[in-house]
Amino acid sequence: MEIFANFIEFKGQEFGVSFARDISERKREEEEKACVLNEIEKLKNELELQNEYLQGEVVELQAFGDVIGSSPALETILRQIEMVAPTDASSLITGESGTGKELIAHEIHNRSSRSKHTMVRVNCASIPRELYESEFFGHVKGAFTGAVRDRVGRFELANQGTLFLDEIGEIPLDLQSKLLRVLQEGTFERVGDEKTRNVNVRIIAATNRDLKGEVERGNFREDLYYRLNVFPIEVPPLRKRVEDIPLLADYFFKRYAKKIKKEAPQLTKANVLQLTNYDWPGNVRELQNVIERSVIISQGGKMKFDFPKSKSEMKPTPDYDGGRKEFQDQKILTFAEVKKLDQDNIVKALKKTSGKVFGEGGAAQILEVPPTTLLSRMKKLDI
Structure with a gap:
């Protein structure tokens, strides 16, 4: 209830007048409006x-x-x-x-x-x-x-x-x-x-x-x-699925070259050997970072990788001596050549173990993969 009071003059005399009106409906509407506004604010947040x-x-x-x-x-x-x-x-x-x-x-x-x-x-x-x-x-x-x-x-x-x-x-x-x-x-x-x-x-x-x-x-x-x-x-870990490294590297090369508006480089056989013979303790994340740096620092389409060169971090390869010797063969490696490289590597391991796949001193142990993975790969490569 809302009450108003006032004085009026009539024929020389003052009279007190009060007015009352029911505002309960208006109060209810205001409360509902406040609730709605509060809910809107909560939803907004x-x-x-x-x-x-x-x-x-x-x-x-x-x-x-x-x-x-x-x-x-x-x-x-x-x-x-x-x-x-x-x-x-x-x-x-x-x-x-x-x-x-x-x-x-x-x-x-x-x-x-x-x-x-x-x-x-x-x-x-x-x-x-x-x-x-x-x-x-x-x-x-x-x-x-x-x-x-x-x-x-x-x-x-x-x-x-x-x-x-x-x-x-x-x-x-x-x-x-x-x-x-x-x-x-x-x-x-x-x-x-x-x-x-x-x-x-x-x-x-x-x-x-x-x-x-x-x-x-x-x-x-x-x-x-x-x-x-x-x-x-x-x-x-990436070191146990080396077959993925060339494909991942190619993907990251193209991605970062596009990012900095640079022509995407082509992976060579030398590049693949470098990448696949590194242990990648940081796995795909480390590969991604190495490739991004390579795209930034490389000139004239020649790739330069910046990763550790200690013996504990780099596996020996027939064409690479820890960074002091340059690769001679800069031929671009096709997928067929990558497959052949993988095939030759497995055959070499099998020859070293006289065909032994499982157990201590077996080819799977040398290649650092589960025996079942090696058998699956051998079947895929017709070995």
Whole structure:
């Protein structure tokens, strides 16, 4: 109720007059309007956060293309991707740093029924311990010092899509139970909020650690390990799939040459020998960086690679003496020649071991590949 009072003069006398009107309807409309504006502001904040995240993803995804390579190991991985992608099963991708585990995760997501929704990546190794819950589940305004507005967590951002937990082995043990609850029940609460929220998320995790060993040492929950490890995929290091190196190098050469508006160089037999006889401790990521530097510093179409020259890091080759001797044969290597080079290398290893493939001193051990991979490669090369 709203009341107005005033004085009026009538025939020389003053009279007090009051007016009253019911404003409850107007108050109700104003309250509803305030609620709507508040909800719009919350949605705006959430959209800003999602947009900020997705713009970051666009930048990162520029580093990804189709899976490149022709090695038996990569063919096995592609078959595994085709098997697991249409399902909602959790996948645990293992392998050394730089082998392309995130690319495998993207391939699984892109070939799944969730591909129209977002794949959200969380680097578990980069999150401060005190912010894990906020990062995963979000928080409400005032939940802690610095929480000046509501924040959407990664699980909500990934709803109906895929959540990629990179470096999953870095999550502190006491926080793993909270992650397990979401995986099992699909429910959680934002930090500082009692409201239980539901999500429908597919989980793909990756690690360069031996998680089974971490379980045995008491550093990782066994129930969480088995929840994640429904469909394991192991990505071998680049040194164990040398057949992929020429194709990857060619891809990176063309990509970075285009980036700096330079004519793409051609790989020569000498280049391939250099690249395939290096151990690549940093795997595909290191190869990518070496190629980018090479494109920048090389002149006149001649490739110059900048990697360590110590004996422990470079394997001996018949045509290369650690960088002091120049390659004489600058003939461009065809794919047929790459195949022949691979074939000759395997035959040489078999001759050295008198045809022994398996076990100690076998050709597989010399070539640093699993025996099954070597047998598959021999069949493909008609050896």
